[in-house]
Amino acid sequence: MPNAADMQWFKDQFQSAAEPSLTGTPLTIDLITALACQETGEVWPILRKKGLPVADILRLCVGDTIDASGGRGAFPKTKADLLREPQGQAIFTLAHDALVEMAQHIPAYAQVARKPDKFCHGFGMFQRDLQFFKNDPDYFLDRNYAQFASTLGQCIDELKRALKKLGFDTRTSLSDLQLAAVGIAYNTGRFIPSKGLKQGFFDGSRFYGELLFDFIQLAHTVAPQAQTPALPPAADGAALLPLASPVTAQGPMFRVLTQDGMLRLRKAPEVSDPPQANVIAHLPVGHPVRAITGKRVKGFLEVETSLSGGLLRGFASAKFLEPEAHDTAVPVIDAEAAPPSTGIVAVYMPRKSGVTKRTGPANAHSLNEPRQPGRSGTTPAQLCDELAAIIAWLAVDDPAHQRYQPHSGLTFCNIYAHDYCHLAGVYLPRVWWTGKALTLLAQGKPVEPLYGDTIAEVRANDLFRWLRDFGIPFGWRQTGTLTKLQQAANQGGIGIIVARRKEDGKSGHIVMVVPETQEQTARRGADGEVTAPLQSQAGASNFQYGRGRANWWNGEEFAESAFWIHA
Structure with missing residues (x-):
């Protein structure tokens, strides 16, 4: 599986070439990096570590195989389907030879490459499928997939179609979850929101969407030389989580001013029945908020704020909001990277001896059973x-x-x-x-x-x-x-x-x-x-x-x- 070092190589080689194609879209270089990892990550990371020239690496980015018996729904289902097309023999020969050449460097493909009827159906770093051969044979026969600009161009065109299908084509930016949804549509042709990231090809452990999201997150931790990554890398045994989200509302500033208690931030501009049912959060006295528009709705203002690092958006009663004299940013507090080692530090129940077990009664000690599990993973x-x-x-x-x-x-x-x-x-x-x-x-x-x-x-x-x-x-x-x-x-x-x-x-x-x-x-x-x-x-x-x-x-x-x- 590609790692941060592989992504570093990809960005060093291709980010400057890719960025012009992303201008005017909500697509990001981290999505492109993640797609390259997801589509051909079993090929190019190995090739680049062998020191092959970039041109050879791009040419050898082929994969996914079909044989005479087929086994898929799209064209070509079988070798015979391909041979019936004009120039079918030429593309079969190219697709088989590409598999053989790639397998000389990628041991996992060696056995399948020895079968004379096997051939690739994914071409280029972003794996344009052979199903498009009927409409665009030159892309495959002329080996355009071996040129980064060409393979990226096909990828961007398909991503733009996915953006339009999801209603994201007019957006200027997307969240990582939304970018992953675009990637799922790129892979499958559609995205079903209610399924979350569990969509696309399933490798027996995780779905395409889950793996793509993982790669997007990891891509945030690397940047071309002389640039600063968006995220610091995670320590072993810790998850890679996004930084606290900033407040982006542009309306007027207010501060919470209640007579007693805290101010309820609600999902809708109304007091629910019971009153707690639509509450998102409780804001303390003096807490800053920024209005979305400053226009009242049923006596409420829609506001955005950050509370202990959490971005909150909802409706607050206008009568408990006091205009802020100074237009300052709402502060965003993020979690500390390491716990304190002096001052107010962690404390545990002292232990003279003995083992605290799950089978014992509840007490103030922490578990210390032999061979109890832990968390040390890196993915x-x-x-x-x-x-x-x-x-x-x-x-x-x-x-x-x-x-x-x-x-x-x-x-x-x-x-x-x-x-x-x-x-x-x-x-x-x-x-x-x-x-x-x-x-x-x-x-x-x-x-x-x-x-x-x-x-x-x-x-x-x-x-x-x-x-x-x-x-x-x-x-x-x-x-x-x-x-x-x-x-x-x-x-x-x-x-x-x-x-x-x-x-x-x-x-x-x-x-x-x-x-x-x-x-x-x-x-x-x-x-x-x-x-x-x-x-x-x-x-x-x-x-x-x-x-x-x-x-x-x-x-x-x-x-x-x-x-x-x-x-």
Whole structure:
């Protein structure tokens, strides 16, 4: 599979040549790089490491094979189909010889190339298919596919058709998910929003759309020499997640000014029944927002803002918004790359000896069983597989795992969330410093963790506050939509939904949002937006995978809720 070094080579060789073709479109060089990786990534990375000239590499970018028995729907289904066409023998000879020459360098193709009836049907770095031979024979017979400008031109033309089909042709920019949708249409001829990225060719593990999105993300981490990449590379065992989104609204600035409590940001310009049902977020007093237009709708203003790194867009009651005297940008806070090593640092329940097991009763210690799984992968597929292994190993629904089983009115969503994060190498506290200890730590003084004195157990309500107050320094940030939350999990990252109860003595709730599998998926609407992410939880009911009660975090029992992600 192509890596960042391969993408670096591709951009060094071709970015300057490709950029003029992208002008006036929402297509990006990172999409083009990702398509090259997806279409012929099993060929050119090997060839470039062998030191072949660029011209030879381009000529040898062929693949996908057909033989006399066929086995596909498009022309040519078989060798006989091809031979019946004018110049059919010439193109068959070219397509077979191209396979043989390429296989001299790519061992995976050596066996198939020895079969005399086998021939390629994908030509060029972006794999224009032989089905177009009837209408454009010269592209193949004259080996135009071996010229970068020519193969790119065919790719751009097909991408433009996909843009138009998806209604994106008038856009000036697209999100990475939208670019991946364009790529899926490039591959299959269509895109079904409700299926998300699970579309296109399936390699037995991941779909074309999923792999293409992975490549788009990875392409953000490399740039031609003397240029700065859009994203820093991810550390081993961590997901590559996008940076916090900026506020792009251009309307007037306001600040939240409520008489008591926080301001509800709503999906629609109306108070829902019950009032919490259409709430997106709660904005604190003094928080800056920027209006979309500044025009009131039923007493509401549509606004955009950033809260703990999460881009939020919704409707706020205009009577609780005060015009800002100075027109400044809404600040966007992103997660810290590394947790603090001095001052207010991570803390765990001290352990004198012994092993904390899933089969034991709930307590304040973190798990330390022998051979417990972890997360160390370097690709989204590896990270997702490791998170799936963590879920299976924790087996929250196994009655033998007493640590998570509800009893006597007690539930343990907080402990399950801690254990999942702990195994994944992410800090979510099981115990945290008391107020006294935090004061001393902030002064730079040493503090010994003493249960009941300087540390105390944290529950779901406490975790809501901890994420708000300390999440950013420990690598957490909010995200504004369920779609972004699910996609972060699908990249092998850590996702959380947490809700704080109105009555502080009663339990809040926290669930993990986990990577989708072939069997277990999130629910998406007809527009492709996630309406119910894939969740894993302990609580009144324990399940490894599920969608939970619809919008449970907006229940009237909760004062506020938030979506959080961590690499």
